[in-house]
Amino acid sequence: MTTVYAAPATIAEQIEELEAIANLGGVEPFAPAPTVLAVDNVSKRYPNGVQALKGVSFSVAQGEFVVVIGPSGSGKSTLLRSLNKLVEVSDGRIEIDGECISATSGRALQRLRRKVAMVFQHYNLVGRLSVLQNVLHGRLGYMNWLSGALGRYSEADKVAAIDLLHELDLGEFVYNRAGELSGGQKQRVGIARAVMQQPKVMLCDEPIASLDPSSAKVIMDMIRTMSEGRDITCVVNLHQIDVALKYATRIIGLHAGELVFDGPPSQLDAETIELIYNTPIEELMISEALGE
Ligand SMILES: Nc1ncnc2c1ncn2[C@@H]1O[C@H](COP(=O)(O)OP(=O)(O)O)[C@@H](O)[C@H]1O
Ligand SMILES: [Mg+2]
Secondary structure: OOOOOOOOOOHHHHHHHHHHHHOHHHOOOOOOOOEEEEEEEEEEEOOOOOEEEEEEEEEEEOOOEEEEEOOOOOOHHHHHHHOOOOOOOOEEEEEEOOEEOOOOOHHHHHHHHOOEEEEOOOOOOOOOOEHHHHHHHHHHHHOOHHHHHOOOOOHHHHHHHHHHHHHOOOHHHOOOEHHHOOHHHHHHHHHHHHHHOOOOEEEEEOOOOOOOHHHHHHHHHHHHHHHHHHOOEEEEEOOOHHHHHHHOOEEEEEEOOEEEEEEOHHHOOHHHHHHHHOOOHHHHHHHHHOOO
């Protein structure tokens, strides 16, 4: 005998059935993306008395591509470096994936730092080592000290690193010394090293500031591809407003250590840009055109 599917009779029954379908596998229907980064009232005063951050608060959901803009000295690097405790904040609280990094030290800090990878303006590669070895450094946070010092990486890590280098168009440079590469190529190695870390969050501090415009585009596209393809949340410091508008899902504006804007690129108007940079918009556009 065949079982005949009986359609739910009442609206209440229909809703119940839809909910049951949506909840298959225990997945919440339309669950918001989890918060991976929470910055709560963070201030930083350096020992020389400079107040680099003043009561900065924001949180970032998984999958966001946040670009932090602001003039030189506005606190962008200090903010980014606080997020993995390279800079110790003076006040406030920072949570990574629900854990407070400010209160963490030792092994627990090492474990938490695995979740936060960094891409630097000046690449921070070891020039005399091969491209592959530099990329494998992304695994050090997962290894004990001795294995790391002896470079005893697993075969799986080596295969993953080589695959990643091919993906980033560096397949032919795997065994070259990192120091021989061009700036754009070095930054791709920097991205590969960060991605090898399998982070939740990737922090990029002015990743294109040392590159020509065409390499800069390649690098920004690669950061976005890695972010989307591997569900890595990005926080990127940039001083180019046009690049920020093109890539960001959300922009944070800093001025003299204060958060003065937090919203989607569509809401960043000329008045806000002038507030962030304390400069008439015409002058900003001229310096952009000159590539300064
Ligand atoms: N290690 C440090 N010691 C003292 N002052 C610092 C240090 N690093 C940055 N500063 C100061 O903090 C302020 C913010 O700097 P920074 O975070 O580098 O800004 P940005 O990255 O936006 O240029 C600046 O006034 C800078 O001179
Ligand atoms: Mg900086």
